[in-house]
Amino acid sequence: MQCSYFDAHACRSCTLLELPYADQVRGKEERCAELLGAAPDLQWLPTVRSREDGYRNKAKMVVGGTVDRPTLGILDAGGRGVDLRECPVVAAGIRAVLPQLARFATRAGLTPYDVPRRRGELKHVLVTESPTGELMVRFVLRSDRALPRLREHLPRLLQEAPRIRVVTANLLPEHKAVLEGEVEVALTERTTLPMPLGRVELDLRPRSFFQTNTDVATALYAQVREWVEEVAPSTVWDLYCGVGGFALHVAAPGRHVVGIEVSEEAVESARLAARGVPGVEFAAGDATAFALASVQVPDLVVVNPPRRGIGEDLAGWLERSGVQHVVYSSCNPETLATDLRAMPSLRPVRARVLDMFPHTPHVEVAVLLSR
Ligand SMILES: C[S@@+](CC[C@H](N)C(=O)[O-])C[C@H]1O[C@@H](n2cnc3c(N)ncnc32)[C@H](O)[C@@H]1O
Known part of the structure; x- marks a missing residue:
């Protein structure tokens, strides 16, 4: 991609811009593979690439x-x-x-x-x-x-x-x-912007988080839905659910899905988007506090935390809880690797790099873990 601002040194935010796109992607794949380590059952799926320009929504x-x-x-x-x-x-x-x-x-x-x-x-x-x-x-x-x-x-x-x-x-x-x-x-x-993505329509309020790259986010939600369908859980939690992207994509007849998110405004949006979808509910709160206070353990947990990761308390709870499957979608492979070390009973079985942020070192990686 050509950028006159970069060439003129007016903006150097896209720090990888001088690398050909294929090399950027290869570098991200290598970094993620190294961080996740050699797991015997781990299958890496082909990277989801992005368009190179015009990708930021x-x-x-x-x-x-x-x-x-x-x-x-x-x-x-x-x-x-x-x-x-x-x-x-x-x-x-x-x-x-x-x-x-x-x-x-x-x-x-x-x-x-x-x-x-x-x-x-x-x-x-x-x-x-x-x-x-x-x-x-x-x-x-x-x-x-x-x-x-x-x-x-x-x-x-x-x-x-x-x-x-x-x-x-x-x-x-x-x-x-x-x-x-x-x-x-x-x-x-x-006051809300309708965001039709794949099979669901999300509703975005001004101060809610939304994934940066609409095409790659659509692929991410579809991938996670596929993994969840493979496992066919009856109960799912979507922790750090934002406006409900994962929860609404994995909803299915006979399945109970609970989304937890700290932003009340995002929860309101998620509830609006979930109208008419049976079996899905959202609550505002801290993801770790919700898990620690919960008496029941779901069949599968989706986590999609901010860059800091889920932290040792939630990772420790997932390790002890007996939950059979976790889908971890991370925008920071370094904190993902730290969190995975804290839950060694949950082994990565599938992983996929999704290049949500071309020309920058940032990358999304989704992992399916099974006990
Ligand atoms: C990477 S975004 C993921 C949003 C959503 N999963 C999506 O696909 O759009 C992380 C979300 O975590 C929320 N969050 C941050 N800290 C949290 C906490 N302690 N407990 C629950 N949610 C939190 C943020 O408000 C944000 O919506």
């Missing part, structure tokens, strides 16, 4: 520059805006709308937040695209002062860019290096 643009000429991209070492609106790993449907969002910010008089001086209003613009091409746009603001101007100019933006279905303002008053704050203000009637 979410753009997280830091706003810089001036109100008349805002930049959407990153900040340089001096805190000045670097415009990356043509970033080639971002989905084309998102790239197409970024100039319209920049013009909207100018019309609404949203002064870019100046990090060194701690002045201004507009900090970030976050855009997510669903597989249908519909968009959710979030303006991260320092305060609610600009909300009336946002509301005033919004109808024209929605007319010019009809694929935008959900717009919110997120308030981040603190001067902190985080992407978003706690308060979300809906500016459109619709």
Whole structure:
């Protein structure tokens, strides 16, 4: 993939970009195989490759520059805006709308937040695209002062860019290096973005996690469903379930599936998507606390934790619990390997690398473990 920003040293985030894609994939396969070690029964399935460009369904643009000429991209070492609106790993449907969002910010008089001086209003613009091409746009603001101007100019933006279905303002008053704050203000009637993926339709709310690469996520859910069908469990837990992707894909007649997720908002989305699907329920809570407090042990547990992994308490519980099968989908093979060492009775039988994040060292790996 060619990237003029990379060549000009304006952005070097895609650290593997100079390696041919086939070599990137081979490197990730070798790293995952080494980390998981030689397990006698382990079968590696062919890697799920990604398209090389336009694979990101979410753009997280830091706003810089001036109100008349805002930049959407990153900040340089001096805190000045670097415009990356043509970033080639971002989905084309998102790239197409970024100039319209920049013009909207100018019309609404949203002064870019100046990090060194701690002045201004507009900090970030976050855009997510669903597989249908519909968009959710979030303006991260320092305060609610600009909300009336946002509301005033919004109808024209929605007319010019009809694929935008959900717009919110997120308030981040603190001067902190985080992407978003706690308060979300809906500016459109619709507040969730429907995400049809494979055999289910998920519903994404503004602050919920969603897998970065829609095509590879679709393959991941299909793979996990296949493994679960092979085992044919009657009871399944989906721990770290987010908006319910795994739980809803593995639902089947006669099967009881429980999804556990710490974000209440994600649980609300999962419940919305599960309407009409029998045998699936979701609850908000900590995955480890849920397992440790549970009297019953399911036939199969799916875990898909953040980069830190499941940790020794949950791994220890899985080891002791007697659960027969675990599907572990990890975005960090290093913590996956540590967690697997803590549950030696559960042996990897199938594994698959899924290249969710081309041109970066990040990789998703899914493993089916059986006792
Ligand atoms: C990698 S995402 C997986 C989401 C989901 N499985 C999916 O396919 O979209 C990790 C999720 O774990 C949630 N999470 C983080 N810490 C948690 C905890 N202690 N207990 C339960 N969920 C947690 C996050 O909110 C996030 O939704």
